[in-house]
Each structure stands twice: as C-alpha cells, then as structure tokens.
Amino acid sequence: MAQHLFNSHGQWIAFKRNPSDKYVFNTKGKWIGWLPWDKVDVVDVQGQYLGTIFDGDRLLRVLVPKYRGYPGYPGYPGYPGYPGYPGFRGLRSIPIGTEDVDPEQLE
Numbered sequence: 001m002a003q004h005l006f007n008s009h010g011q012w013i014a015f016k017r018n019p020s021d022k023y024v025f026n027t028k029g030k031w032i033g034w035l036p037w038d039k040v041d042v043v044d045v046q047g048q049y050l051g052t053i054f055d056g057d058r059l060l061r062v063l064v065p066k067y068r069g070y071p072g073y074p075g076y077p078g079y080p081g082y083p084g085y086p087g088f089r090g091l092r093s094i095p096i097g098t099e100d101v102d103p104e105q106l107e
Helices: none
Strands: 003-006 012-016 023-026 031-034 041-044 049-054 058-062 098-100
Touching: 003 058
Parallel strands: none
Antiparallel strands: 003 012, 012 023, 023 031, 031 041, 041 049, 049 058, 058 098
C-alpha cells in the first residue's frame, strides 16, 4: 500500500511505494528522492535536501535544515507503478520555519 505525501494545501505531490520504503516518487512515478538517514528527511537524487515528512503525510521544506553530510547514492529504485489517486487531504497549517516544497523540485 502506497504512502501518499501532500503539501500544506492538501494536494497530492509525491508518494512512497509503502511506508517502509526509502524511495520517494512524484505523482507521475518519477524518482525524485530518498530517505538516507531516517524516515522523515528526504534528499533529491543529487543528494541535496528536498524536504521533511511531517505528521506522516505532509512533505514540507524546513527553511534551515540540519546538515548531515553527503548521503551517498542508493542506486536506481526501478519503476514504482501507479499508486492510485488518493484525492484531496485538506488544508493544514504548517509548522513555523517550514514552507511547501517547490513544485519544480518535484518534476
């Protein structure tokens, strides 16, 4: 079962194949990042910070993320398949010091 990720407006922006998967894909199935250290901090495929997963389903960008060094490269994850459309999640206020992930980073 896929874990869908949303922005603060409740729009579906990304997903993981399942909650324990370390790879993150955009809504079109393109690999956009992965979770090298824990289950919340996402880096893009070049190893740059992309965002943090809040409340289990919100992908937001921390304005001043903690530095963790270069995460390495996990290898190509393959095609994830289509996870299904999850619908709209609903508006949620964002924590202080965060913002929505730039949509261009998800393409």
